[in-house]
Amino acid sequence: MDTPQRVLVSESARQLREEREAASLIARDGQGGASEGEASLPDFIPCCYHPEGIFEDLPALAPEQIRSPVVEEQTWENVEETRSTPSRVKAFLRECGGVGVTFLIPTRSQRPWSPPLGFQCIYESYFQSETKLWFPIPRLITSYARRRDAAMSLFLNGAFRILVALMVTAAEIDISMSVQTLEELTYVKSMGDGLLSIQMRPNYNVIVDRPSRTANWQRFYFFVKSDVDHPDSASYPEEFIANARAVVSCVQVSWKDITVKRIRGAIDRISKSKFSFRDYIFFLARVCSLEAFIRI
Known part of the structure; x- marks a missing residue:
């Protein structure tokens, strides 16, 4: 499909989405006379963001891809339905440069732990x-x-603040930040309710002045299609400890100094990190058992 055709399809899809979104908001406010069942009818139609600002509705997901929102041990009473809407997410992706992202808005009954197969939740x-x-x-x-x-x-x-700061710092001194290097620098801490925090190890704590909390971070979330082309390294290269020490040999890095401009200057170097063929084969062997990756 060429660009003019995508524009026509996108415009038609946009109008349909806006009508559905308006109807959904009326139903949620109790003003439309719709029953609870009608208000919560599932709409599993992904939308893809193409270059030139074009959004395209894709075919609806197959029933076998849909997960039940009822998951054992996932009963977070404080997790509400998402406040993200199609128009909000589109504006969000335009602002963030999310070209190529395929997204799906959760239904009223879905929560972060129930994305369809092949999708994951992001905030x-x-x-x-x-x-x-x-x-x-x-x-x-x-x-x-x-x-x-x-x-x-x-x-x-807070976990991603640490990772962003470490990736930028490593890229600026031409260090490839591998999973092993990251594990040498940090550790994972359980925060209860299945949530996880990443912390710097005491001897490596060079990232300072990070915000301790993010207000209302759970209110806006949606599902994105998962890519499975990033292998997880099985081996520990000999240089991973040296790389970790090289990163922390820098002066302390203040989170306030990790600006958007600085991040943009490092992105190309960050994206050039490569995995070995052996690691990729190991990844392919694991990918069939990655059910937990899209479980929450």
Whole structure:
């Protein structure tokens, strides 16, 4: 489909989405006379963000891809339905440069732990000013999550602040930040309710002045299609300790100095990190058992 055709399809899809969104908001406010069942009818139609600002509705997901929102041991009473809407997410992706992202808005009954198969949940707050993550999501993060058999949405915002600061700092001194180097520098701490925090190890604590909390971070979330082309390294290269020490040999890094401009200057070097063929084969062997990656 060429660009003019995509524009026509996108415009038609936009009008349909806006009508559905308006109807949904009326139903949620109790003004439309719709029953609870009608208000919560599932709409599993992904939308893809193409270059030139074009959004395209894709075919609806197959029933076998849909997960039940009822998951054993996932009963977080404080987790409400998402406040993200199609128009908000589109504006969000334009602002964040999320070209290539395929997203899906959760239904009223869905929660972060029930994405359809092939999708994962992300919070808008991960990519906003207090955390500064970017699209495409760096493969260090996706690989680290897979190594931990954890979904991205299990990690608190503070975890990604540390990862962003470390990736930028390493790139600026031409160090490839591998999963092993990251594990040498940090450790994972359980925060209860299945949530995880990443902390700097005491001897390596060079990232300072990080915000301790992110207000209302759980309110806005949506599902994105998961890519499975970022292998998780099985081996520990001999230089991973040397790389970790090289990163922390820098002066202390203040989170306030990790600006958007500085991040943009490092992204190309961050994205050039490569995995060996052996690591990729190991990843392919594991990918069939990555059910936990999209579980939350």
